Amino acid sequence: MIKKIIFQIHLWLGLLSGIVVFIVSITGSLYVFQPEITALQRRDAIYADHPNNQKPLSQQQLWEKAREAFPENEEISWVNIYNDPRKNQIFYSYASNPDALTYFGYIDHYRAIYLNPYTGKVEKVYNEKTNFFNIIKFLHWSLLFKTSIGQPIVGWATLIFVVLLITGLVLWWPRSFRAVKNIFIIRWQKTTGWYKRFYDLHNVLGFWSFLAALIIALTGMVWAFKWFQAAVYVAAAGTTTPPIQSHAVSEPGLIRVVSPLDKALATAKERYSDAAAFRVTPPSDSTSVINFYVQQKEGVYYINHQLQFDQYSGELLAARNHEEKNAGEKLLHANYDIHTGAILGLPGKILAFIVSLIAASLPITGFMMWWKRTRKKRTSLF
Template sequence: MPINKKSKINNIITWLHLWLGLVSGIIVVIVSVTGCLFVFQQEITNIVRHDVLFVQPPAGGQAALPLSELQHRAKVALGKEAPLTYMTAYKRPERSWEFMSYVPGDPKALTYNGTIKVYKSVFLNPYTGAVTGEVNYKKDFFMIVKGIHWSLFLSDAIGQPIVGWATLIFVILLITGIIMWWPKKWNKKHVNDSFKVRWKAKFKRLNYDLHNVLGFYTFIIALILGLTGLVWAFQWFNKAVYATATMSTKPMEYPAYNSDTTAVATLHSPIDYAYAQTRQAYPEAGRYTTSPVHGKADAISFSAYGHEGTYYDANTLYFDQATGKRLGESEFSDLNAGEKIIAMNYDIHVGAIGGLPGKIIAFLVSLVCASLPITGFYIWWGKKRKQKKKYRKQLKTWNKYQNRRNGPSQAAAVSAVCSPELIEKD
């Protein structure tokens, strides 16, 4: 039901929409623009770094080298200052395999990069073991964009709350905006004004339509982008999403898997065995990931992701590092509704959940989100200028009246004392 324009509720909503927009506008623009840039990060990187990320598979279907051998070569390539922390093997035969090193920096640092000591990967040809290239993510364009999007390139402790509160304000702006947009009457004129952009209209009217009409059409997706951002920004919101999906605040219990430290080692290469077992269990997975074990009690864990470019659809197997015995498994299908939504959060946020069409939609909606504070500011500025012109016109009329009645000097004195703000120059 539309709200009466003269109602107090409508005045409060309008006031909130204006001032919250002015307060958060710059941050919303920055976060939205960086979101646009990051959406196609994988696709663009695959093109720009094609020689690093892709290899020519050998003729005859030659098998890849053992993962343990590639792991050894990657450690040498990374160097002592960059310990291997993460390995990714791909199903596609033309993909090089990634071996990553991540070492945290100073948690009290001011900048995003300051909280990271090492963040780089070497890529190896899985058939020859040759290094195809190295990427330092601390200097990578898309990682810098991600750092700006995540925390304005400040440390999490400083930047994350700023981005989080700006995102929360943006969600409120979307809701108040849709209330203000709601047509007062559902006749042809009001429907056309609310649903159509007048592309041939003057700039002022076009700007108004771009703010209101595009804001309406992107409302649902923009709201989803904002809410998924809040899942990372605030722990209380993360818990609220989980509780809403599961109707419970009780988290899932995950068993702890440990290797038997008293068992006699029966495997020459436990990691190769675990990798082979995981590929056999999930042959259709797009990629397989694992991290090196550190202690004798650690279990080897291997995750198989359903798609090469998504993160939610992971199935993980756990193995004893001495005997290769399968200790347990964790499958995406076994998660409760809350855990599934949280796991899918990133892929929903960047549109990857819908494949390439989903990313295109996320890109376009993020672009509109970036424009909303700009078009909204111009609407406010235009009204302000219009109001000032109206006051000046009234002042001019008043001065003419006073000139006729009291003389020019007295009229100017009255104007200067009574309303000095109305005679200031642009």
């Protein structure tokens, strides 16, 4: 009786969430290798033409050249600066329309300029709004609706998927030891009917991907639900005290320097000479600061640091190193790398890719089983 109830829960929740789970899973598998594919596509734009014995221009000069390259109505939103001297800097301009319903209306503009740090030449300009992987990302994130509408749909579908994984494991569990050998094999003989083939695909693939699929789903829920994010933080940190947030303020009355941005960058590079990249966000008003997000390792984000500099003097006002963060903060910062498998390197990304494809197949095989069983019942009535 309990298994019958669980079966009905599994069936109807699967039918309710199947389309969303399929879309989220298939887009997730497509996005896993986005950095590697983009690096290949944009290789000529990423790597700089480095003249012999020529020093890079000042950051202030590069900022001005990037500003000239953008249309007049587009401001610089942030810049990615790399410690690797072979790489160009990437300046971004981004603005959104919060009243729009869909992705294409929500993003007013999203442009990237690859700038040679030695010559100041614009190597390439990309419209990120129409970039394939950005569309895939927002389809995965919110079904191409604005976040406030689309992400709750994705979040609840993901929560349902977690329930489906658990109820599916209960239904899969063999009744006896003798039956174990039959639940790890997909029977594909000519004598095997299509229902049985779908049954084996659904159950066997679901079992082998269970743990990885559960981890991917739970890390997805961290972004979808604030209450779940808080629960993960409390469980890891062992405290309900929220993480420390630094809110430094620039003081217009301080001594001004010619290029506070260059001074700030020099300090950041001195402190983190072995970091992969720095993401620099300019001040938004007269009292805000220059924010530096320091990415310690290339390709992953779970080790990062934050720096805040006075926009007039370039003096360091606040710093937060990775080592100073508690276990809850570190786990939340690692969430993206766990979700994509990047935390385990290339093997982890391959695993995430395969598991996402399997997750996308589960609603299809489940639906086909239900459709064939329903069709058989209808046929038997006549």
